[in-house]
Amino acid sequence: MRSALIAALVVVTAACARPTSTAQQPTPSPTPIPSPSPTPTTPLALSAAAPFHTGEVGVAYAPVALSATGGVQPYTWSVVSGALPNGLSIGSDGTVSGTPGSAGTFAFTIQAADSGNSTATIPGSVPIAAALSASLRPDCATQCSVELGCNVCGAFGDLNGGIGPYSYNLISGQLPAGTSLSGLSLTGTFVGSSGYLFFTVQVTDSLGASASVTPKFQLYDHISLASAATCGPIYFRIGCRTSLQYSGGILSGPPTVSITGAQGTLCTLTLAGALTCSPTTSLPAGFSAVAGGGVVSVSVAGDPNGAYHTWRGTVTLVIQDQGLCSTGSYCQSGAAVVTVDLNGG
Numbered sequence: 612m613r614s615a616l617i618a619a620l621v622v623v624t625a626a627c628a629r630p631t632s633t634a635q636q637p638t639p640s641p642t643p644i645p646s647p648s649p650t651p652t653t654p655l656a657l658s659a660a661a662p663f664h665t666g667e668v669g670v671a672y673a674p675v676a677l678s679a680t681g682g683v684q685p686y687t688w689s690v691v692s693g694a695l696p697n698g699l700s701i702g703s704d705g706t707v708s709g710t711p712g713s714a715g716t717f718a719f720t721i722q723a724a725d726s727g728n729s730t731a732t733i734p735g736s737v738p739i740a741a742a743l744s745a746s747l748r749p750d751c752a753t754q755c756s757v758e759l760g761c762n763v764c765g766a767f768g769d770l771n772g773g774i775g776p777y778s779y780n781l782i783s784g785q786l787p788a789g790t791s792l793s794g795l796s797l798t799g800t801f802v803g804s805s806g807y808l809f810f811t812v813q814v815t816d817s818l819g820a821s822a823s824v825t826p827k828f829q830l831y832d833h834i835s836l837a838s839a840a841t842c843g844p845i846y847f848r849i850g851c852r853t854s855l856q857y858s859g860g861i862l863s864g865p866p867t868v869s870i871t872g873a874q875g876t877l878c879t880l881t882l883a884g885a886l887t888c889s890p891t892t893s894l895p896a897g898f899s900a901v902a903g904g905g906v907v908s909v910s911v912a913g914d915p916n917g918a919y920h921t922w923r924g925t926v927t928l929v930i931q932d933q934g935l936c937s938t939g940s941y942c943q944s945g946a947a948v949v950t951v952d953l954n955g956g
Contacts (some may be wrong), residue, residue, distance in 0.1 A: 654731075667816070707735075718734070720735070744771045744773075758801065761934070762937050764801075795814070807828070812825075834944050842909055857930055896912065923954075
């Protein structure tokens with residue numbers, strides 16, 4: 612009985628272990644793992660390959676390249692405060708370039724944004740100079756008038772705008788003999804012949820902008836005065852007259868006569884009738900010298916009252932016109948000597 616039960620149990624166990632189907636079961640697929648979001652190795656930061664520099668109206672601005680590091684590329688560039696100078700813009704590569712259209716100093720802030728929503732900024736300031744220009748000074752707008760033998764003309768032109776240093780070059784015509792170019796003025800002593808003379812000077816600034824002026828110079832013969840004349844011998848109660856011719860100079864009006872010295876002997880009568888003589892550096896009484904019409908008219912007034920008996924000696928004078936001959940000094944003639952001889956009769 613026990614043996615039969617064990618045998619039956621073995622049969623049942625084997626039947627339970629036998630597979631019911633020979634079909635292969637499917638292998639489940641692995642669960643996909645999502646890719647991680649890109650993570651920058653360094654924070655987004657901005658820098659400039661060169662600092663912002665001064666520009667000039669009408670002259671192409673040398674590009675300034677900004678660069679970004681870190682963050683997630685690509686980057687987007689924009690101005691988030693202030694403004695770039697008119698005519699300048701920032702490109703998609705972070706380069707600031709263009710041609711300025713107005714002068715001034717422009718402050719701004721530039722931002723770069725990356726693809727991961729990070730931003731960084733960099734401040735900037737760009738001074739823009741006015742366009743270079745040159746013009747004739749008002750006193751040379753029609754012509755510059757100078758005298759031969761003089762060593763100053765002053766500036767013939769004015770310079771505005773641009774960025775120094777500046778260079779000056781004679782590009783046509785010729786300078787007056789004896790002079791050299793110093794900016795928009797001439798230095799040296801004017802020599803040669805009188806007449807008109809034209810030339811053109813070009814100014815170039817450090818950015819290559821240029822401007823030019825063409826002055827016209829009228830060169831006059833230096834003012835001159837006859838070197839000597841005599842007034843007398845005439846009876847002292849009548850006085851005397853004489854004249855000296857002058858020529859040249861810049862004569863927009865009569866030249867001015869200046870007395871530079873007198874040297875003589877004055878003799879006077881005392882109440883007792885004695886004649887007393889002594890050296891003097893005073894002018895003869897009633898002496899006058901007036902320029903006009905090409906002559907200097909000299910006269911010594913008569914003395915009907917007999918205040919003096921005789922004046923013998925010389926008076927030295929010069930004439931001066933309205934043109935500067937050196938700094939702070941007007942052109943004048945050489946000295947002329949007038950000999951005065953008033954006797955007692």
